[in-house]
Amino acid sequence: MPAIVLVGAQWGDEGKGKATDLLGKDVDYVVKFNGGNNAGHTVVIGGEKYALHLLPSGILTPGVTPMIGNGVVVDLEVLFHELEALAARGVDVAKLRISANAHLIPSYNRILDKVTERFLGKRRLGTTGRGIGPTYADKMNRVGLRVQDLFDESILRQKVEAALEVKNHLLVKIYNRRAIEAEEVVQELLQYAERVRPMVADCGLELHQALEDGKTVLFEAGQATMLDVDHGTYPFVTSSSATAAGACTGSGIGPTQIDRVVAVFKAYTTRVGEGPFPTELHDEFGERLRANGFEFGTTTGRPRRCGWADTVVGRYSTRINGVTDYVVTKLDVLTGFETIPVCVAYDVQGERFEEMPSHQSDMHHAVPIYEDLPGWSEDITGCRTFDDLPQNAQRYLLRMEELLGARISVIGVGPGRDEVITRYSLLGDDE
Known part of the structure; x- marks a missing residue:
């Protein structure tokens, strides 16, 4: 049985939660392998x-074991707040597993x-302010706190004291804030x-044994490819590995155990925070995409920046992640546009780039080269097969498939759990 990695192919908010939920009935484990509470999934059931x-989104599916892997950073207050909120709505949360190494x-x-974001001013990165970056920095600096440290009070206290020796100097001498008492943090x-x-x-x-026993495991990425700390639009990225390779380091399984990589690609593009975004729209079309798609952050409530689909980004994601299948979401949001531009390449100071520029400055200066595709006006939320879609919607998807370089297996036509079209199985059992 397969191990499947699910990633975002753009700058996040593509609808990975819905894709996870769709696979829920077919999987035994859903593993979150990176990130923290700096991003969110919205699932409609x-x-x-x-x-x-x-x-992990799998916590909403009965019978699935949800797991938080070692690559995740955990805010315990947020964790228990979320668990209590779900339990109050009748969701069984008893099967949650958390890595001792998270x-x-x-x-x-x-x-x-x-305080660092405020100090940076115009040079700010647009973080959520939830402590994600500093915690990953502590991990790399080997002064971090792990879940297992909670069970040895002496070790925990020593680690907190060591971390605060430096951090208090920063807080007091650079940021003009009060020093933090180690004992306060420990308690x-x-x-x-x-x-x-x-x-x-x-x-x-546990995951190795599950795969050996023929169980199906879904690895769910937080954030997305273009926010990956190594492969994204650095430095306007997250602090973890949000690409398919991160599933291995963030969970403790080997790369040869991965069978499929499913990438989620929204039918248009959004991002939050700072950083380059070649297809961003600052006009009525951008506002229309934001309003129709309700593009406001699940975690922060911030309005998302909106633009047309960017297949340069898509091809890059296909290559970086080794994508086998795409899930295209929010196709219904494009209904009513007479013409739908799709970015097929970039113009960077007169030079055409059909692949992602390797230099940061080129990405900042990239001007999208569009191919205009005819739109459709018919309501597609009731479509359940590819043939049910209007001809122009079908043409749009087939052209996107060519440009992305991997098959489009699932299409989201509305926000509901059942508002999807399945062309091919994401488990690969139709091949």
Whole structure:
């Protein structure tokens, strides 16, 4: 049975939660392998919206074991707030597993994240201020706190004291803030120790055994390809590995165990925060996409920047992730546009780029080269097969498939759980 990686192919907010939910009935585990509560998934089930930030989307599907891998950074306050909110709505959250090696987001990193962004001014990165970046920096600097540290108070205290030796100098001398007491942080974290203990596991071993036993595992990326710390539009990226390769390092399984890579590509493009965005629209069309697609952040509520589909980004995602299947979401949002431009290449100071520029400055100066495709006016939310779609919607998807370089297997035609068209199985069992 397969191990499937699900990634975002753009700058996030593509609808990965819906794609995970669609696969839910066919998988045994859903693993979040990177990121933290700095991004969210919205899943609509039976007309009800569920906004998830830290938890894997699979937690909404009965019978699935949801797992938070070692590559995730965990804010314990957010974790239990989300669990309590879901339990209050009748969702069974008892099967959640959390890697003992996942790093914790202490309160001092949330403070540092916010004051650093303010200090940067015009050079700010547009972070969510939730302590994600500073926590990943601590991980690489080997001064981070892990979930397993909660169960050894002496080790926890030593690590907090060591981290604050440097951070307090920054807070007091650079940012003019008060110093943070180590004991205050220790007690804040210890209050969650016994609550989280039953959830903690050796996730890599458990996943290996599950795959050996013929179970199906879905690895769910937070953020997206263009926000990957190595392969995204650096420095306007997240702090973790959001591409398919991150599934291995962020969960503890080997690369030869991955069978399929499913990428989610919105029928147009959005991003939040700062950074280059070649197809961004600053006109009525951009406003229309934002309004029709309700493009506001699940986690922050920030309005998203909107633009036409960018297949230069798409081809890059296909290559970087080794995509086998695409899920195209929000096709219904394009209904009513007489003409739908699709970016097929960039013009960078007179030079044509059909592939992603390798230099940051070229990406900043990229001007989209569009191919105009005819739009459609028919309501497509009731379509359940490819042939049900208007001819121009079919042409749009077939051209996108050519430009992306991988098959489009699933098409989202509305926000509901059942508002999808399945052309091919994402499990690959139709090949």
